Amino acid sequence: MSAPFHFHIEHRTTGLPDWPGRARLGLLTTPHGAIDTPAFIFCATKGAIKGLTPEQVRAAGTQIILGNTYHLMLQPGAERVATHGGLHRMTGWNGPMLTDSGGFQIFSLGHGSVAEEVKGRRNSARPPTLISLDDDGAVFRSYLDGSLHRLTPEESIRIQRALGADIVLVLDECTPYHADRDYTAKSMGMSHRWAQRSLAEFTRGGGMGSGGAQALYGIVQGGIYEDLRRESAEFTRAQPYFGHAVGGCLGGDKAEMHAVVAMVMRPLDDARPVHLLGIGSIEDVWHGAAKGIDSFDCVNPTRLARHGHGYIRPGIEEIENGRDSLNLRNARFRDDRAPLDPECACYTCTTFSRAYLHHLLKADEMLGPQLLSLHNIAFMNRMLGEVRDAIRTDRYADAMRRWVS
Amino acid sequence: MSAPFHFHIEHRTTGLPDWPGRARLGLLTTPHGAIDTPAFIFCATKGAIKGLTPEQVRAAGTQIILGNTYHLMLQPGAERVATHGGLHRMTGWNGPMLTDSGGFQIFSLGHGSVAEEVKGRRNSARPPTLISLDDDGAVFRSYLDGSLHRLTPEESIRIQRALGADIVLVLDECTPYHADRDYTAKSMGMSHRWAQRSLAEFTRGGGMGSGGAQALYGIVQGGIYEDLRRESAEFTRAQPYFGHAVGGCLGGDKAEMHAVVAMVMRPLDDARPVHLLGIGSIEDVWHGAAKGIDSFDCVNPTRLARHGHGYIRPGIEEIENGRDSLNLRNARFRDDRAPLDPECACYTCTTFSRAYLHHLLKADEMLGPQLLSLHNIAFMNRMLGEVRDAIRTDRYADAMRRWVS
Secondary structure, rough: OOOOEEEEEEEEOEEEEEEEOOOOOEEEOOOEEEEEOOOOEOOOOOOOOOOOHHOOOHOOOOOEEEHHHHHHHHOOOOOHHHHOOHHHHHOOOOOOEEEOOHHHHHHHHHOOOOOHHOOOOOOOOOOOOOOOOOOOOEEEEEEOOEEEEEHHHHHHHHHHHHHOOOOEOOOOOOOOOOOHHHHHHHHHHHHHHHHHHHHHHHHHOOOEEEEOOEEEEEEEOOOOOOHHHHHHHHHEEEEOEEEEOOOOOOOOOOOHHHHHHHHOOOOOOOOOEEEEEEOOOOOOOOHHHHHHEEEEEEEHHHHHHHHHEEEOOOOOOOOOOOOOOOEEEOOHHHOOOOOOOOOOOOHHHHHHOOOOOHHHHOOOHHHHHHHHHHHHHHHHHHHHHHHHHHHHHOOHHHHHHOOOO | OOOEEEEEEEEOOOOEEEOOOOOOEEEEOOOOEEEEEEEEEEEEOOOOOOOHHHHHHHHHHOEEEEEEEHHEEEEOOHHHHHHOOOOHHHOOOOOOEEOOHHHHHHOOOOOOHHHHHOOOOOOOOOOEEEEEEEEEEEEEEEEEEEOEEEEOOOHHHHHHHHHHHOOEEEOOOOOOOOOOOOHHHHHHHHHHHHHHHHHHHHOOOHHHHOOOEEEEEEEOOOOOHHHHHHHHHHHHHHOOEEEEEEOOOOOOOOHHHHHHHHHHHHOOOOOOOOOOOOEEEEEEEHHHHOOOOOEEEOOHHHHHHOOOOEEOOOOOOHHHHOOOEOOOHHHOOOOOOOOOOOOOOOOHHHOOOOOHHHHHHHHOOHHHHHHHHHHHHHHHHHHHHHHHHHHOOHHHHHHHHHHHO
């Protein structure tokens, strides 16, 4: 769309055993640098990766981060960020950056965890902070002070322009898992109208934000309904968005999510980058990339770290409850002098033992979550490197078996 | 004492206007590296500088840190640290390190802040966690779980041997400010006997800890009483400690503290290093170094940071309440795009604005305290560099005027 943006697909898998090979290796160029895809986008929700400096985030191999419009419009406020020269300038992150539209949090906060909501694990009515919702936009209460705010498609784009990220998103309603087909279809229609208004406002502003040129992604809706997903993908493809995103409800379990992703990917434009919103477990990344997803985002690397968890590759050690991480607070690590992840070359794993990490967590030292965040980010970047190598060398199925049981 | 330790005085001030020039520039060599003195020792209370990796601490110019015996004997336990190869190995800090004896916290916890206690701002009886105190040692309750523990001079040395720091301290009773002369004199006598027993246990162990050779410092007691301070200094000087420390009550205000330090320094051995326990404001460092203090320690650089404060040199900007730091939580920094400290070349000051630091603090992002800790440590190291330059170039009084009003 804007000249400084370019998505180049370098290689496509020649075939995967249980899926027509769609995984692709790409290079996504933005005004703040290029991203090797498939990529993991780490969450700097309020303008900071929790517990790490931009220098540490970069040293852990990170190429791109995201900020959340909902949080940033409320604190410190979009105008304040703009007068500061934009998010890149303010946060000290000079690489590629994405912002979401704000809709996700408006419709999810109040239900509890955003991820829980999208993955269908909650069953609740309209969140209590959402005051009204109609074709014009949404009125909601701030999670900080209860003050009333209005978000329309135009306002979301104006805010994202002020924040100045490289990649911005159209406003959409994120439907809950238990929405029925009728609600999902009507919501999809509204999100499509919002998407067109977002695009119009984006175009009116010349695709320029406080951080320079921006690119807009359109979001595919339709919940778990195949015909709606196809209709939404075809609608999105027909608009001149630079990229696509897969949003809305992705089903109630992993199998349903993988099926939803598959039904979306076929009708989309094969030449544009595709982002899968809010998803990013080890398993989900391998399954998603196999279907052609080019980028993922998820709060898990830093959220799990704050809860004392460090990723390791499934299979190299027994992991409790089928998770993809070790709970370093567990007493069994009290005297364990091994590195958290014996396969990892990050600062945490080359410097400290599991016993020390365990001590830091038990002693409530913030260095514990920091060192685990550092590892979890380095781990995820390394894993995405393996995803890309697997595509490049046409050994995706073999590589995936090493990571997904 | 032990062969790998050496204290070389490179230069002494030729004269200070209001004090016979005693400031000295030195090099203190330990098995884990050398320290330029006067030096600031940063507190890794539970085996971690709060919020920073050893790599960041080192990059901020730090040469030496300390761990607290009281905290570490309770969590994770001295034996656990020893089987891990000692504190250096466990924490990833490969430079010089000091541990205190544990006495300070036993006698101070329960009163609230340790610093408040020593500086005489509290007036309370025996702390509730101290169960018994006699010539043999002290029995106290753990601050973690209320369990009973006994600390004797011998046990303190055995614990510090297990922890393995380069510099270790004799066990002493830290008398409160409101202790009268009689109590202070009796306590001093007991601390002297404890010091001799500490030395005997240290010698019995060959001066070796889990981290290698160790050096022992004796502590001067005597409260605010000049004759007691002289007696204690002469006692300490007569024992073969590698270094001296100034402990116990230092008075009720800055003037009294400076007077106590002065009365201690004259009778001490001029060739051995002298550490001032628990003291480290900007003003205190300049006054202490002027009197010949070679090292300081204080939790303030990281504690102030966790409370949202960043050091700046007094005089370059108006500071609230006569403190030596800015409270970045203050709304006046909301749109302030200047660096925290315009004189500072640290990562925080060269990368981020006051407005961003303000935002991080208001948003409860742990990166805020981390970035302020990084600055406060870099600031203190830079200031100690100016102290040393001032001694080297015989311009101490001029330099001190730039820092102390």
